[in-house]
Amino acid sequence: MKCYIVDAFAERLFEGNPAAVCVLDEWISAELMQNIAIENNLSETAFVVKQDNEYKLRWFTPGGEIDLCGHATLASAFVITAYYEPFMDIVQFQTMSGMLVVEKQENLFEMTFPSQTPAPCPLTEEMVDALDIKPVEAYLGRDLMLVLEDEKAVQNATPDFLKL
Incomplete structure (x- = not known):
């Protein structure tokens, strides 16, 4: 090979x-x-x-x-x-x-990537705990995507990467 x-x-x-x-x-x-x-x-x-x-x-x-x-x-x-x-x-x-x-x-x-539309999913205590901030929304597809309030919230986030 x-x-x-x-x-x-x-x-x-x-x-x-x-x-x-x-x-x-x-x-x-x-x-x-x-x-x-x-x-x-x-x-x-x-x-x-x-x-x-x-x-x-x-x-x-x-x-x-x-x-x-x-x-x-x-x-x-x-x-x-x-x-x-x-x-x-x-x-x-x-x-x-x-x-x-x-x-x-x-x-x-x-x-061109295949389209994989994520579905809304409920926020969990584990998500909030891992991000140390409450997301506005959550979506699950191939990956979990968490939406924060604005760009500043993303920049100031201090996630616990081991928990993620």
Whole structure:
């Protein structure tokens, strides 16, 4: 297997958001992918397998598999177009979040994220305790989003990150 480290959102080396991209001929076990992600110790390690005219893509953090990662998807498209299919301008990835399409435009890559509308959820004592301020609203989708009164409230917040 070949593994690349790509800095997404960067103009120079050692900037941006790094992701590992592992290009496989066929799938390896989820346990082995997890161990590789732990060893890489980056926010995400992407695993890519070509099947027909598209690529299958999975993402692992050191803590487990996740359903979507933008910067590791862009990094995977870069690796494919730079080292495997240099004439390809559109890379299609089949993922846990559905089909993701990355378009190469000269030296830039563009991707449209799937829409995941969060639903309102009730505020809990744990949320208020973790933020040390009472949010105005709460929403739950892939992530929990808490809305504060205004920008100043956000700037002055002193959350307890261990509780979060």
